Amino acid sequence: MVEIDPTEHEIADLGPKIKDIEDADELREMLALEEDGEDRVPVKTLIEDRIEKLEADDEEVDPDEIELAELTVADLANLVRDIEDVDVLEDLLDREKAGKDRKTAKDRIESQIEAITGGDDEGGEELEYVPPEEKHPDLDHPTADKQWVEGLDGGEYRDMWVYCETQHGELIDVSREMLGKARELMDEYNEEYDESEKVVAVLIGDDVADLTDEVAAYGADQILYHEDPRLERFTHKAYTEAFVDMARAGGQLAAEGMEDVDWKEYDEPRYTVFPATNNGRDLSALVQGELDSGLASDCSGLYIENAMISNPAKTGVPGDSKEFERILHMKRPDFSGFEYSTILCIDKPFRDFHPQGASVIPGSFEIPEADEEREAEVIEHEMDLPEKWLAVEVTDYDALDSGVDLTGHDVVVAMGRGIGTSPTEGIELGLDLVEAFDDAAFGLSRGVITSSYSFEGHVEQYIGEDRQIGESGQVVEPDVYIAAGISGAIQHKVGMDEADTIIAINTDPDADIRGFSDYYIQGDLFEVLPRLIRAVEDGDLATAVAEASDD
Numbered sequence: 001m002v003e004i005d006p007t008e009h010e011i012a013d014l015g016p017k018i019k020d021i022e023d024a025d026e027l028r029e030m031l032a033l034e035e036d037g038e039d040r041v042p043v044k045t046l047i048e049d050r051i052e053k054l055e056a057d058d059e060e061v062d063p064d065e066i067e068l069a070e071l072t073v074a075d076l077a078n079l080v081r082d083i084e085d086v087d088v089l090e091d092l093l094d095r096e097k098a099g100k101d102r103k104t105a106k107d108r109i110e111s112q113i114e115a116i117t118g119g120d121d122e123g124g125e126e127l128e129y130v131p132p133e134e135k136h137p138d139l140d141h142p143t144a145d146k147q148w149v150e151g152l153d154g155g156e157y158r159d160m161w162v163y164c165e166t167q168h169g170e171l172i173d174v175s176r177e178m179l180g181k182a183r184e185l186m187d188e189y190n191e192e193y194d195e196s197e198k199v200v201a202v203l204i205g206d207d208v209a210d211l212t213d214e215v216a217a218y219g220a221d222q223i224l225y226h227e228d229p230r231l232e233r234f235t236h237k238a239y240t241e242a243f244v245d246m247a248r249a250g251g252q253l254a255a256e257g258m259e260d261v262d263w264k265e266y267d268e269p270r271y272t273v274f275p276a277t278n279n280g281r282d283l284s285a286l287v288q289g290e291l292d293s294g295l296a297s298d299c300s301g302l303y304i305e306n307a308m309i310s311n312p313a314k315t316g317v318p319g320d321s322k323e324f325e326r327i328l329h330m331k332r333p334d335f336s337g338f339e340y341s342t343i344l345c346i347d348k349p350f351r352d353f354h355p356q357g358a359s360v361i362p363g364s365f366e367i368p369e370a371d372e373e374r375e376a377e378v379i380e381h382e383m384d385l386p387e388k389w390l391a392v393e394v395t396d397y398d399a400l401d402s403g404v405d406l407t408g409h410d411v412v413v414a415m416g417r418g419i420g421t422s423p424t425e426g427i428e429l430g431l432d433l434v435e436a437f438d439d440a441a442f443g444l445s446r447g448v449i450t451s452s453y454s455f456e457g458h459v460e461q462y463i464g465e466d467r468q469i470g471e472s473g474q475v476v477e478p479d480v481y482i483a484a485g486i487s488g489a490i491q492h493k494v495g496m497d498e499a500d501t502i503i504a505i506n507t508d509p510d511a512d513i514r515g516f517s518d519y520y521i522q523g524d525l526f527e528v529l530p531r532l533i534r535a536v537e538d539g540d541l542a543t544a545v546a547e548a549s550d551d
Contacts, residue, residue, distance in 0.1 A: 180368030183219030215539025301331030363475030418485015
């Protein structure tokens with residue numbers, strides 16, 4: 001007996017439930033129940049698509065038999081990523097050259113070959129360290145006088161540090177999200193590696209000590225705060241220096257003139273996490289640069305696992321593979337067309353890349369439930385901030401409106417450049433559809449906001465960056481996401497592809513958004529939206545969508 005009887009659920013409820021089912025036979029039983037019951041076309045399509053995906057995932061692909069011309073570069077990259085046989089890879093490379101001869105496809109295959117063989121290096125000999133100024137005597141080395149650029153001898157790294165950004169004296173939501181995610185990650189980490197490492201929250205600003213109880217409630221074990229009336233607003237140099245001073249306090253560096261403290265015995269954090277906000281992006285890059293490490297920016301997923309690496313630049317021995325432990329895997333959108341990439345920040349011989357750093361797109365994680373009883377160790381960081389670090393003084397400013405929060409709604413209606421023939425009417429139709437639902441919000445693609453459209457009347461107030469959905473805007477996860485006239489660029493997909501059900505309306509049969517929509521209506525939004533509005537008002541959206549998509 002199946003756990004879910006589809007005839008007992010509306011399609012909006014079924015979407016997220018079906019995506020979690022991993023048994024194709026169970027799905028077939030559900031399909032039979034639906035066919036014997038209400039026999040709804042959209043529901044059957046949803047189940048059949050899930051069955052097809054599961055069975056496609058189960059099929060083992062034979063690289064020797066696959067037709068390369070039928071693969072996209074993204075498909076080919078995914079294929080070669082798991083191939084460790086150089087002969088198989090070289091055969092694929094020869095076949096690609098004899099076929100479509102795509103440069104990006106060949107680059108992917110050659111990169112995998114080089115990762116396995118170590119490129120031109122032979123003999124399996126360990127790499128020998130040569131200082132940069134000796135290896136490249138003809139180059140000027142601006143980092144030659146940086147005392148931190150080489151790895152510490154036996155450096156010790158611990159804990160996950162979370163920069164908690166504030167606005168107007170309050171934590172912003174993404175700070176709460178990151179604390180919850182960090183708590184989850186470090187609980188799993190401590191269990192996996194039998195450690196007792198902490199979530200360390202960092203607060204910098206004016207009157208931030210008042211927020212320590214709230215930060216503890218969201219998951220911090222230890223809270224470091226630096227308070228100064230001059231830091232009421234974010235300033236690059238002072239915030240960076242304060243954070244870096246905290247990160248380098250104690251450990252080996254205390255013997256070299258850095259501050260010795262009793263709250264930290266290790267050298268630097270193992271991981272650092274920042275919000276991918278305007279200020280957070282700046283601070284994360286500056287801090288990681290000062291700490292001589294890397295940064296994966298604008299991430300939407302984080303997890304910690306070991307990683308097997310064969311690149312000799314990391315292993316130190318050509319042709320060998322090495323397992324690196326406790327690596328933060330940082331998932332982020334990839335603008336080369338491969339949807340997502342996972343970034344790893346891994347040490348290499350003679351050089352440490354710690355902390356492993358990431359900035360997180362707001363809305364990527366759930367805000368956890370606060371535990372008001374939770375306690376944390378609170379430490380006030382003391383450091384003199386020279387006036388030259390605060391050279392810019394804000395004498396007057398206008399406070400912008402707090403903006404529009406598109407998260408937490410059952411439905412989000414988003415409009416794109418498809419409104420171009422009549423922008424005011426297009427926005428009005430979108431607003432009318434929002435009004436027809438009980439709990440809906442109105443959003444926009446970046447293309448509308450950056451366009452030169454002329455809007456009339458009351459709709460002009462709805463055209464602002466605070467309604468933008470996407471990588472540089474808000475991330476939403478509604479039950480239903482309706483995208484009208486949106487092509488589906490990867491930047492926009494980042495902001496909405498976690499929606500349970502995605503309904504797209506577009507005149508282009510090959511629009512990118514079609515590939516990740518549950519329902520695709522090929523048509524003019526000026527004709528389709530009025531039908532959807534009437535259907536919602538009549539309580540029959542599912543039928544209207546099915547009919548429109550069939551049309």
